[in-house]
Amino acid sequence: MSLRHAVLGLLAERPASGYDLMKRFESSLSNVWPATQSQVYGELGKLATAGLLTVAAEGPRGRKEYAITEEGRAELHHWLIETEPERFRRSEVLLRVFFLGSVSRFEAHTYLELEAARSDRFHEALKDLEGSVEWGDDQMSVYGRLALEYGLRQTAMQAEWARWAARQI
Amino acid sequence: MSLRHAVLGLLAERPASGYDLMKRFESSLSNVWPATQSQVYGELGKLATAGLLTVAAEGPRGRKEYAITEEGRAELHHWLIETEPERFRRSEVLLRVFFLGSVSRFEAHTYLELEAARSDRFHEALKDLEGSVEWGDDQMSVYGRLALEYGLRQTAMQAEWARWAARQI
DNA sequence: GTTCCCATGTAACGGGTTACATGATTGA
DNA sequence: TCAATCATGTAACCCGTTACATGGGAAC
Structure with missing residues (x-):
């Protein structure tokens, strides 16, 4: 049920259309909470019906600009402060580790080394991202940097672990 | 689509009934790939129809013992070695971090410290688990230990990061 | 005038969760 | 005989993904 809070959180900063939100999902939240276009539009409708958002303005091409309401802010705050986040669940990487006994030692070793290399690559991609983003003083910059760290x-931990695990075999 | 591979992986070790599998999901895979009873029974039916499993024996109370077939082993091997695991996705903890700008600095700081404490608690729970499991030489013990590590x-990294992030505010 | 970008929506499908429903066997 | 455990299955619902469908406005 967190997509609604992601939408509320983005709109808490400033009003936006569904189209605007999609771009912000793609640029800043894609690694943390991806969402599809159909999901976003659907959620905006539901949130507006529930009174957590309002259509603040209508523009050309049927554009609807949504703004968060007081109830919306209250719900966002409640979620943020008074509810516990779900702990991590479902790692395909680890699921595979459990079954490495069903392949040869060589294959198991190769899998873990490959996993280390993949983690390195992702680590480098994040460093590139860090270098390419123009970090400002806005909310998203300050807290986005914490998330990036x-x-x-x-990714560094994953690579280290995978190399350690490969040595264990 | 990984539930089917989790089921195949468990049955690759030894044949089992749906009921047996549920217990194994709960005891060893719960932190990595949780599954519900209705999911497991449904998947067993589909896998048997597809020829990746067979009903090896029937017992009292309608018990059906499933065994993996050669095709099943081939599919498991293919998945394990020739396909890439999904990278991590969707972290509610990090989603919240993005929106910490919408609450007071004090609340943001408290959230991160709380998150550190929650990570510590989970870390301790895993250590307890490590101490309580009887580790043998079987497949699940060897590779389960890697997953536990x-x-x-x-969890250690999470706690450190949360304390670091709290200091940044 | 045509191409890009802006902009919104619906439909079908698959996976996961919760709840419901049923009943046999074992052991105290 | 009563409770716990073994044992299987179905139905409803929610969420997320993919694909389809449509059209207005701006810039060249």
């Missing part, structure tokens, strides 16, 4: 630490 | 490193 998490990604850097995560 | 990942969890330990992950």
